[in-house]
Amino acid sequence: MDPWLKLSVLVFMWFSFNSQLSLGADTISANRSLSGNQTIVSSGGSFVLGFFKPGNSSNWYIGIWYGGKVSERTPVWVANREIPVRDTQSSELKISDGNLVLFNESKVPIWSTNISSSSSSSVVAVLEDSGNLVLRDGPNSTTPLWQSLDHPTHTWLPGGKISLNKRTNQSQLLISWKNSEDPAPGLFSLELDPKGTNQYLILWNRTTQYWTSGPWDEQARIFTLVPEMRLNYIYNFSFHSDENESYFTYSLYNPDTISRFVMDISGQIKQLSWLESSKEWNLFWSQPRQQCQVYAYCGAFGSCTEGGLPFCNCLRGFHQKSQSAWNLSDFSDGCERTTKLQCEDNRTLTNGKPDKFLTSPNVKLPQNAESVTATSISECESTCLQNCSCTAYAYDSDG
Structure with missing residues (x-):
C-alpha cells in the first residue's frame, strides 16, 4: 500500500x-x-x-x-x-x-x-x-x-424560577438527590409556600416543614429570616405575581460569575459560586445554618453532633442500618438495635439483665410524642418499660 x-x-x-x-x-x-x-x-x-x-x-x-x-x-x-x-x-x-x-x-x-x-x-x-x-x-x-x-431537579440556575401555580395550588419543587451517587428524588425539598405567604419552605418527605425563609421584603429585597442576603453581592432576586402564578427568579449582577442554588442531600439549601483561582465551589451560605437543624437528618436512633464529622452517629446500643447508605451521606435509614429489647424477644432476659434507659441530654421531644400522667420520674420510667412501643421518656416538674 x-x-x-x-x-x-x-x-x-x-x-x-x-x-x-x-x-x-x-x-x-x-x-x-x-x-x-x-x-x-x-x-x-x-x-x-x-x-x-x-x-x-x-x-x-x-x-x-x-x-x-x-x-x-x-x-x-x-x-x-x-x-x-x-x-x-x-x-x-x-x-x-x-x-x-x-x-x-x-x-x-x-x-x-x-x-x-x-x-x-x-x-x-x-x-x-x-x-x-x-x-x-x-x-x-x-x-x-x-x-x-x-x-428543575436539585439545582436552581439563574433565570429559572421556583413557582406556585395559583390555579392548581401546586408548588414547583427543588428536590435533593437520594445520595451522592443516586439522583433519584431524596427526602428534602424546597418550595414556595402553597398558602401564598411569599416565602420558601424546606420540607422533609414533602410533608414536615423544618425551615422557612420568612416572607419576602420587597423594599429591602431580602427574605426576612435570611439576613445574609443583605451582604449578597452576587444575586439580584425579584418576585412576580399574577392571577396564574407567583414565583421568584434571580439573575447575576456580574454575568461572568458562575453560581447556583442547590437543594443538597444534607437537607440544606446552599448558595455556591465557582472560584477559578482554586478550581472549586465556594459555599457562600446555607440554610438552615446548622446541619443538626435538618429534620430527621440522622434517621431513627441517630444522634447529630454539630461540631463533629461525620455529623451522624448511632446512639449507644445501636448500629447503622445501612453502612453503604451512610458511606454515600444518606443517613435516612438511621440505626437499629444491636440487641433486642425483652418485649421484642420472647426468650429469657438477655444475659440475665433487665432493660434500662440511657440518658441522652439536650434532645427535643419528637413531633408525635404522647403524654402520660405520672407523679414521679420513676413512675414515668415504669410506664414506658411496660409499653414496648415506648422507646424513650422525658419527665418534667409538672408531671
Missing part, C-alpha cells in the same frame, strides 16, 4: 472516531440523536448535555453539567433521575413524535418531554448557554414548547 494512502486512512479513521465523541453542536434534531459518549455543547461552551455516571455508580443518566471554566463535573439537571440506563451505546436520546425521548438499551422509552406538538418533523432541542434545554418547533421558533428550567 502506498504509505501516503495508509496515512490518509489512519487520519480519516481517527477523525471519524472522535467525531462520535461529541456532536460539536448545541442541537438535537430529527436526524441527529445522542448516544454513547456523544454530547451537545451550548453555543458559548458553558454547559454540556450527555450521559453521565455519578461517582462509582454503574448507572447512567442523561444530564446537563457545567462546561467551560468549571473543571469539576457538576450536574445541574437530570432527565431520567428515577430510571437509569445501564448501556449508553445502545441507549438513545432523540426526537420522536414531536418530543425529546430517551430510549434505554431495550429501546423502551423511559423519559420524555411529554408535550403535544403540531409539526413533529421540525421539532429541535437546543441547549442554551444559560443551562436551559429548550424544545422548539423549528430552529427559528422563539416560543418554547418545553424547557428544562420549568422542570
